[in-house]
Structure formats: C-alpha cells, structure tokens
Amino acid sequence: MLRHRFAELRGPDVPAKALDARALAALAANPGCRRRALLDGAGVDKAALANALGSPSAFGQSQFAFMRGNAFEARVKADGGAELLRLAHERLDPGAEPPTRAQVPDLSAAGPQGRVARTALALREATEASGTDGAGGWTLLDHPMLALEVAGSPAFLEPDAVVVHPDGSWTVVEIKSFPMLDGAADPAKVGAAARQAAVYVLALEEVAARLAREGVPPRVRHRVLLVCPKDFSNLPTASAVDVRRQRAVTARQLSRLTRVEEIADALPEGTCFSPELPVEELTAAVEAVPATYAPECLSACDLAFHCRARAREGGAVTALGRPVRAELGGLSSVEGVLAAARGEAGDPDDPAVAALRRAAALRAEALDTARARTLPAPSAGPEVALCH
Ligand code: SF4
Structure with a gap:
C-alpha cells in the first residue's frame, strides 16, 4: 500500500532513488523537515526535482578532488591496510596487541544483496576468530556493503572500511581528503563525516543484532576513526570521533520516516513530484509539503536553493538560522x-x-x-x- 502511494508521488514510470549514506546522514542535519522526509521516503530524486524547479543543486565533487580523494584512500589502505590499522590501534585500542598480522577478506560478490551477505559472513568469521578475550588478530574489511531498512526498503551503504578489533568489536572508518591541521579539522566537515559514519554504525548494529541472535555477540563501537591528510601533506593522520549523538538523531529520524504515510495522506489528491510536470504544477506540489529551511540545508539537501528562495520570499525567520529561530519563540516571519x-x-x-x-x-x-x-x-x- 505504502509502496503504491510512493510510486504515485514519484510519477508514472519514475524509478525510486535509492537512499545512500549521504542522504540518510542529511536527515540528521535538518531533523524537522517534513518535505525532505517525504521526498526521501518516497524515493523522489531531489536533484532532478531541483533541476525541474529551476533551482539546481550545487552538489558534486570536481574531477580533481575526486581523483585526489581516491589516491589518498589508496595510500591509506596500501600494504593490506597496515597504516590504517596502525592508526586504529593507536587512536582507538592502544591496549590491544599491535596489528602485525591482519586479515583482509575478499568481499566481492554479485549484486548488492550478494555483497551484503558476503560482508555479514566476513564479519561473523572475524568476530568468531577474535573471541572476546582480546586474543584474536585484526581484520580489515575494505569497502564492505551494508543494508539498512528505510521506510520498508533496503538502503545499500558502503563505508570506506570496517575494522574488527582483537576483542571482536567493530569500528567504522571514514577516509576524507580534507586536511587535519595540528590535529583538528574543519568542524563542519567533521560534523558531516560524523553524521555519515553514524548511518554506517546503525547499519552495522543491524548485522550485530542478527549475529547476537545466532550466539555471536559483537560490539559496535560508537567512536569511529576519521582518517585525513596530515596538515598540507599526503600523509595520513586520524582522530577518534564520538558519533553517539548523531547516531541517536539519525535513528530517531529513520523511525519517523516510517510515518511518512501520514505526511503523504495530508497532501491534496493527485500530488505528484515527477520532473516531467510543468514547473507551476511541480512548485505547487512541493509547496504543499511543509518545510523548515535552515542555512544548514545548503550543505545537505538538493532542494536548498529552492527552499531558501521560498523562505526569503515569505520572510521566514528560519532563513536566519536555527539559533535565531529558537530565540524568536512563536514569531515566524x-x-x-x-x-x-x-x-x-x-x-x-x-x-x-x-x-x-x-x-x-x-x-x-x-x-x-x-x-x-x-x-x-x-x-x-x-x-x-x-x-x-
Ligand atoms: S532544503 Fe528544503 S527540503 Fe531540503 S531539508 Fe531544507 S527545507 Fe527541507
């Protein structure tokens, strides 16, 4: 029933856009927005919608930045991930034995479901081999595939890496190409990385819960490893980032997504977000769903330029930022x-x-x-x- 309703909202023959970690993480950047919750829940392609509305999003990485990021990640993972595991040991688990011997299982399989199953098996084997007495070795899962149930459909997620510690616990690794200067990076970028890592933590917890039911209880660590270039060099450095808050916010948002049916039910009959529709009709459809624009949307949502223009036109105080909005109580314009x-x-x-x-x-x-x-x-x- 819900799937049918979502298909109607996307428009005839418009396939659902799969949610990725960036999209899920963005839910935590603006938790109160019903518009985003509905569009994401229904699988609407927001970038295509923004284009059709005449306010294209400004997302996307330059080819140069993309290549530089890939080269840095390859460097971090060279030699069987020796440097990455050294950083994980140093920053997260200095009491464990050093990672002189590490397993890097082959995770290749056909299709996303096959890769999810292969990843779960590798996690199980690594956890069983480790035990919980800290006597096992280290395992590095390079680009594992995880699945998270979102509004009734699986979202497939691919973290940069997951490390299994000698005590059988699991850590998410995020490798970013922005620099860490004197041990600290741009807080906004670290925040975005933490939100994304929190999504992976939630997905790993689903795997852990299944293994626990089968008698292999692993522990998913809530401090993730953020690896970045050191200062202006190409050398990797890392810091442990606590993602408990981001994890809690994202989990709450995801549970709310299952209630997008209520938001959809409040829409006028025949509302549709197909990019093929005339711009006036599309604008009316988008405006029919309440939004809570905030400047944070600019770095997290494809519809940001459209929503910002509307918020400014309407004199909405949300355009001034959440702190100002919070100070103004019931005054909204x-x-x-x-x-x-x-x-x-x-x-x-x-x-x-x-x-x-x-x-x-x-x-x-x-x-x-x-x-x-x-x-x-x-x-x-x-x-x-x-x-x-
Ligand atoms: S840009 Fe618009 S739709 Fe996206 S989160 Fe912000 S207010 Fe919601």
Whole structure:
C-alpha cells in the first residue's frame, strides 16, 4: 500500500532513488523537515526535482578532488591496510596487541544483496576468530556493503572500511581528503563525516543484532576513526570521533520516516513530484509539503536553493538560522518580528516580544546618542555674542 502511494508521488514510470549514506546522514542535519522526509521516503530524486524547479543543486565533487580523494584512500589502505590499522590501534585500542598480522577478506560478490551477505559472513568469521578475550588478530574489511531498512526498503551503504578489533568489536572508518591541521579539522566537515559514519554504525548494529541472535555477540563501537591528510601533506593522520549523538538523531529520524504515510495522506489528491510536470504544477506540489529551511540545508539537501528562495520570499525567520529561530519563540516571519519590536504587534508578556522591544529601545537610544555626537556644534547666536 505504502509502496503504491510512493510510486504515485514519484510519477508514472519514475524509478525510486535509492537512499545512500549521504542522504540518510542529511536527515540528521535538518531533523524537522517534513518535505525532505517525504521526498526521501518516497524515493523522489531531489536533484532532478531541483533541476525541474529551476533551482539546481550545487552538489558534486570536481574531477580533481575526486581523483585526489581516491589516491589518498589508496595510500591509506596500501600494504593490506597496515597504516590504517596502525592508526586504529593507536587512536582507538592502544591496549590491544599491535596489528602485525591482519586479515583482509575478499568481499566481492554479485549484486548488492550478494555483497551484503558476503560482508555479514566476513564479519561473523572475524568476530568468531577474535573471541572476546582480546586474543584474536585484526581484520580489515575494505569497502564492505551494508543494508539498512528505510521506510520498508533496503538502503545499500558502503563505508570506506570496517575494522574488527582483537576483542571482536567493530569500528567504522571514514577516509576524507580534507586536511587535519595540528590535529583538528574543519568542524563542519567533521560534523558531516560524523553524521555519515553514524548511518554506517546503525547499519552495522543491524548485522550485530542478527549475529547476537545466532550466539555471536559483537560490539559496535560508537567512536569511529576519521582518517585525513596530515596538515598540507599526503600523509595520513586520524582522530577518534564520538558519533553517539548523531547516531541517536539519525535513528530517531529513520523511525519517523516510517510515518511518512501520514505526511503523504495530508497532501491534496493527485500530488505528484515527477520532473516531467510543468514547473507551476511541480512548485505547487512541493509547496504543499511543509518545510523548515535552515542555512544548514545548503550543505545537505538538493532542494536548498529552492527552499531558501521560498523562505526569503515569505520572510521566514528560519532563513536566519536555527539559533535565531529558537530565540524568536512563536514569531515566524521577519515582518512579525519587526512589528513586535516596534510595539505594533505581539504580546508584551511574551519573553521574545519583550526582548525585541528592549533591543529596539536600546538601538534607538544608541542612534540618538551617536547622532548627537556627530551634530556640528551650534553656532554662537546673538545672545552668546552679547555675553562676550
Ligand atoms: S532544503 Fe528544503 S527540503 Fe531540503 S531539508 Fe531544507 S527545507 Fe527541507
């Protein structure tokens, strides 16, 4: 039933766009957006939709950046992942035996389902071989394939690597080409990497739960290994990133996705997001689903330019960012905020309204003072002249 409804929303003969880790991670970047939840849940291709709306997304990596990223990853994983495992040992598990002997199982198989099954088998074998007394060796799974159930359909996910520690625990590895300068990287980029890694952690937890039912209880670590180039060199360095918060937010969002049927039910009859439709019809369909635009959308969602333009047109305070939005309480439009500040609207007992009026009074006072200081000194009038 739900699948049928989603197919209607995508349009005739429009295939569902499979969700990848980036799309799932973006759910955690703007958890309150019903528009995104519905479009992702229904498998709508948001990049194609943004194009059809006349606001193409600005995502995509340059060919040069892509090649540089691939070359860096190959370097990190050279020699059977010796450097990567050394970093995992140093940053995450210094008490374990050093990774002098490591297994790198072959994970090739036909199709995504075949690769998912092969990955699960390799994880099981590595965990069984390790035991939980820390006496086992290290195993590196290079580009394993994981599956996560999203709104009734599997999303196939491919982390850069998963490491099985000697105690049988599992760590997600993210290899990025942005630099780590003096041990720290750009917080926004680290945040995006953490959200993506949290999706892989959730998918690994599903594998772990299945193995636990079969008597092989592994532990999925919630600190992932982020590997980046050191300073401006090509040498890898790494840091452990705690993804518990991102994991919790993404898990909550994914559970909400199963309720996208409620959002779909609230839409007008015949709503469709097919990119083949005339732009007016498509715009009306998109506007029929409530959105909560925030500047964070610009780095996470294909529809960001469309939603930003609409938010600005409507004077929505969400376009100013979440912190400002949170301070303004029930005031949702810039016009409403200005009216409240001028004393023309709003409940004076509302703390946001009271704060705005205080701020407006302080601003007016400051402007008056500034004006008084910049006024030329009054010229001496007749009375002054007489006194002299
Ligand atoms: S860009 Fe639009 S659809 Fe995407 S998350 Fe932001 S508000 Fe929602």
